[in-house]
Structure formats: C-alpha cells, structure tokens
Amino acid sequence: MKERKALLIHAVDKSLIISEQPPFPFPVLGITTLAALFPENWEIEVIDEDVDLVDLNSEPDLIGISSLTLNIPHAYDIADHFRKKGIPVIMGGLHVSSLPHEALYHCDSVVIGEVEPVFDEILKDFENKKLKKIYKAKNFFDLKNVPIARRDLLKPIHHKHLTSVQATRGCPNNCEFCSVTPFFGHRYRFRPVEAVIKEIEMLLDMGMSRTIFFVDDNIAENEHYAEKLFKALIPLKIRWGSFASVRLAKNFKLLDLAVKSGCLELFIGFESLEQSNLEIASKNFVKVKEFPEIIDRFRSNGIMVQSAFIFGHDNDTKDIFKKTVDFVQKTGIDTPTFGILTPYPGTALRDRLIKEGRLIDTKGEWHKYDGSYALFQPKNMSVEELQQGYFWAKKYCCAPRSIIFRLLRRPNKNFFLAMLVNFSMRANKMKQIKQRWKKRPLVAPS
C-alpha cells in the first residue's frame, strides 16, 4: 500500500522549436534517478513532457520539477498551477541552481546542485511540513552510491533507440561559457566501473537498446578511468556515444580502446576556429591547428564526429561564418552543429558580459536561451550580423547538397548512418530558420 504520491516532471515547452534535437525522445536520467531515491511507501509518477502530458487535475502529495533554462517559463507555469492547489513544489536543475530566488517566486523549495546528498533531509522536512526554501549539499555526492535509475517509469518509446547511462560527473576544465563546472564543481567524479558495467548488463538483460548514450559531460578526461571503463565495455558488445574533448583523439591507446568498446559517435566541442577565442574561453588546451587531424583520426577509426562550433566569441569577425562552414565541409564532419555563444545563468561568461555592459536584457524571456539567439553585444559585429551569420551557416550545412557533398568527400563506414542522422535532424533546423527568418533573405555574410 502506497501512502504518498510524488509527481516528477521533466518540463519541456513543446511550443518551442529546438533545432539540434535527436528525432526521438531521449531517455532522461535526472528525474528517473531522483525517482529511485524515494522509499517504497511512495508511488512515483514520472512525466517527460517531451512525449507526455502533465495531468493538471492530478493531486499528488509532492511535485518535483527539473528544467533547462529555455523551458523554465513553462516549468514555472506548471509550478504555479500546482502551488495554487496547495501542493508543495520543489525545483532543481541548472537554471534554478543559478537563480534560486527567481525560482522561489514559483515553488516552495529549490535544490541547488545535486539532489542526492540532501534528499533524506527534504523528505523528512516534507513529512514534518517544514520544507526549507533552499537545499544545498555541503559536499559532492559520492558516485558509488548512485541508485539505479527507475527507467521503468518512462515510456517504452524512450528505450527504443537508446539507453542513457552515467559513468562520471563534472569536468576538470572550466570553460568560461560552460555550466558544468559551476553546477558540479571543479571535481571530476567517477562511478566505480564495476557498478557501471553491472547496470548496463542489467539493462541489456531487460531488453533495452544496445546503443548506450553516456550522459557524461566529458567521458574520457581521466585517462586511467576511461581506460578501465572502455576495457570493461568490450565484452558487452554495445555501441555507445558521449561527449568528449579533443584530447581523446590524441591518446592512441585510449582511442583504440574506445573503438574496440563500440564507440560510435562523439560530440566534440571545438567551439571556434580562432585560437584567441579559445584562450579567452579558458579552453586553450584545444589547438585549432590540430583540428583537421583530430577529426580525421576519429573518423578513420569509425567514430562519427558531431562537432559544436559557437559563433559570437570576442575575436569573431564577420568572416567567421564562411570560414567555419568551409572547414566543416572540407573536413567531412559527420554532423555539424552551430550555436550562438549563450550567457547561461551561473556562468563566468554571463558575469563578464554583465560587467562589460554587453548583456541584452531579455526581460525574463528565458526561452531565448536555446543557443540560437544573439543575447549580447558582440565585439566585432552587430547583433543582427551575428544572428544572420548563424542562420546562414546552419542553413548552408543542412542543405541536402551540402550534406551529400560533405559526407562523400571523406566517406567512411558510417556513411549511410551519418546521412540518416543529418536528414532526420534537418526538418527541425529548417523549421526554426523559416519561422524566425520569414521576411529576411538569407545571404552569405560578407
């Protein structure tokens, strides 16, 4: 008999067009891991709004909401709705961790940072009707205690294409624009490899997809851990993808193990073709002159490269768009993604832009924080030129002839898969471009 009910919501505003999305629902790990923390006398309902609707008539005992910055206005609407009904609402995630006092206009409590270390305290306070406004752990969570996520609470469609798993949290680097280190701290933490393997074996036994996405921010940054993990993955015969830095391609032994363990695709943040921009962003460990060789090394080993290039860095001039597009097309990057430098709350970039008087006041329009809006005054071009150049680059690289030309230029064994991924992601990109640029012709920036 369940005595209590919690409704855990991954808030997604479906009215927004997000262009760099996979064409299938991603098996969210945050709320399913949170669900696993509840004791047995709680009934837990998990709603991922990407595929599901929140029943606004439901009357759980407690609501938990997590959301990215771009979805936060929608998340606040949901929170307001349930609070009006007298149901306590707790919010967590990157955005509210950075702006807890904004969130507290809409919810009863905010969890700053990781929820695991403060979960028991929250539950106790809830039972005693004494929820605090802010919960913040004194120490980072020991990842050997991470519970097995309640993936059973998601829809079967979530597990059809891939399964998500986490091996590490945080990143030892501290790039100016990135939210990872402000949120997870400067410590790079690992789950025991044995625990990760046991979890994957269990998921495979349950019939989940053999394609695993590691949600780690930087999976191979610690050579010893990554080596142990990749070796242990080999017998599982899975295919996997994750986020990694260019350093992985420079370590031949590790790269070889990544390939042998089934690495299929890596999302690499190249960020900029101007070395001086990487210096400003504290990402100087990445060397622009090495990019072509690094891309070639990944691709010739059968690893698809999803690249991230960001426009609007301080030393970007108007020629950066064409330069980047030419580079992407020439090096045959499998799936290029572009973004506009975005001053997310909590980042050092945002602090600097505020100090320099360059941040544009969006008056709470947080939905613009999706990487496709120019939200500050660039140094060497106008806001409009940054916006137009971004759309031009994006449109150019997702045009059918660009995709075909790029992939044919350096075909490898992933040719057909890369083609499929590009074309399946194209529709949303074009939808966004058409919606936002209806009356303006797209022209190549000079």
Ligand code: SF4
């Ligand atoms: S951008 Fe990548 S390398 Fe830099 S801090 Fe974030 S996760 Fe780490």
